[in-house]
Amino acid sequence: MxxxxxxxxxxxxxxxxxxxxxxxxxxxxxxxxxxxxxxxxxxxxxxxxxxxxxxxxxxxxxxxxxxxxxxxxxxxxxGVSVTEDIVRLSERPLAPMAAGAWNAGQQAAPVVIGGPLAAAPIAGFFAPGPGGPLPIIAQNGRTPFEAYARPFAGNGRPKIALVIGGLGLNARATQAAIETLPGQITLSFVPYAEGLQGWIDMARAHGHEVLLETPMEPVDYPDNDPGPYTLMADAQAPDTTNKLEWILSRATGYFGLTNYLGSRFLADDHAYATFIGSVRGRGLGFIDDGSASRRIGGGIPRASAERVIDDQLSQQAIDQQLLALEAGALQRGQALGAGFAYPVTLEKVARWAGSVEQRGYQLAPASALAQKR
Known part of the structure; x- marks a missing residue:
């Protein structure tokens, strides 16, 4: 750097x-x-x-x-010289950018975006569960992922998506994220938050699609404890399913799940297979913070963040990570980042998002980058 x-x-x-x-x-x-x-x-x-x-x-x-x-x-x-001595950005295999992917000179195609998203729950996509409504696949085969994701149409430019998480516990930070970030930014909420459904309703009313955070066992558990409904790597499948159903029943309106921690859980084949099977049966997607980037999707919409933009909590470091996302989008045609609702993160992301499309990119919801794999 x-x-x-x-x-x-x-x-x-x-x-x-x-x-x-x-x-x-x-x-x-x-x-x-x-x-x-x-x-x-x-x-x-x-x-x-x-x-x-x-x-x-x-x-x-x-x-x-x-x-x-x-x-x-x-x-x-x-407006700067990007020189040859700058080191590489990512360990991932690089594929040439498709011809015309960066297309700053072409008028953007009309897209159906903006405005509030449909109020949740949407009829046909939920059923009563032991702790509240649970997402289900509709009788016509349409999934909650499809019903609750923000509508998106690409315009040929490189796509950049961001997930801002940790929402619901701090009222001021949560309201700021919902109201100051553009609707294309995906928001993820903590399942333990009080008034969770109200926060999700507010987010969707402002155009944000929503993810629900799933606490997962880290390698340093119990020193680092994500809470009583943490999915454990060595748990039996019924225990994992029961905990996951409690998490899913906390609210409606989310198109998928994201991990909170989980370095040990996501590395365990049996635990991951149980989790993905439950997610697939509910018609949801899974977008991780990069912890499960090498995992296959198991037939569900999947995406992994390339970087956490606020690992270093400073304005300069966040600026550098956002510029790195732009570089990744130019190289691969799309890039996904993740961050938390720290005040400095919200400030920098709001300012960056206000100008990124003027530089030839398309700001996209995270669901638009998810693919079945």
């Missing part, structure tokens, strides 16, 4: 920009738009009378062997 402390003048990699203009990754017309964007960046960095404005910029690790053109794209979008 490197940091460029101050720039005394705008640093645009003109040679790299020239290469990007000729790159096969930009469709016709995009080159002209990118050139205008670059000029606009220069205008922003140069103050009145041609004097440079000092700027502080932090750069996250990015791919050292990514497809041609992605560094120049980031350089032009952020």
């Amino acid at each position: 490197i940091a460029i402390p101050r720039l005394s003048a705008p640093r645009l990699n003109l040679a790299g920009l020239k290469g990007l203009l000729a790159s096969r990754y930009l469709r016709p017309g995009a080159a002209a738009v990118l050139f205008v964007v670059a000029l606009a960046v220069v205008a922003q960095l140069v103050g009145p009378g041609g004097k440079p404005r000092p700027v502080r910029i932090g750069l996250a690790p990015v791919f050292a062997h990514a497809p041609q053109g992605w560094r120049e794209a980031l350089s032009a979008a952020h």
Whole structure:
């Protein structure tokens, strides 16, 4: 990881920009738009009378062997030179970005987004359980995942999704996340929260799709104890199912589950199979924070976060992680991050989300990145 402390003048990699203009990754017309964007960046960095404005910029690790053109794209979008000495971003296998995936010059296709989501529960997608309503697959085969996920239509640009979790326990943080973050940001709630259904209803009314957090046994249990309904790695299948049903019955309106901790539980084949079987039977999806990235989905919609954006709780570190998500989206066509409802996280994500689409990306709900695998 490197940091460029101050720039005394705008640093645009003109040679790299020239290469990007000729790159096969930009469709016709995009080159002209990118050139205008670059000029606009220069205008922003140069103050009145041609004097440079000092700027502080932090750069996250990015791919050292990514497809041609992605560094120049980031350089032009952020107005800095992304150099060759920046280390790689991810351990995951890299696949070339599809031609035209980054398409800043094309008008976005109309998409059906915005506005409140349908109030929960939706008829046909729940049945009474021992502790409350439980999600079920409708008679026509439609699943709660499909019913409660936020509608989304891609526009050809790289997709970036974020899950902000830990919600429901702190009223101020929960309300701030619901009201200040755009509806495309997915929110996840703690099952132990009081008034959980009210919080989920409020989130959906603001356009947010919702995940329910599932406490799972970590390797340092019981020193790190996720609570009385923690799914244990060595538990018998009926015990895991009973605990999971209690968690699921706490509220309605969620399209899937996400893990809270779980390093030991998710590493156990038997425990994971029991969990996934129950999730599949309920028609839900599973989106993890990266802890289960190597696990197959078992026939349910699955996605794994590439990074937790606020592992280091500072404004600069979060900025670096968000920039890294942009780099990952350019490289693979999509990227998923996770974070918690810390005040600094909410502030930085809200500001970043307000401008990310102007840089040629599409902000997407996490459900749009989930695939059966």
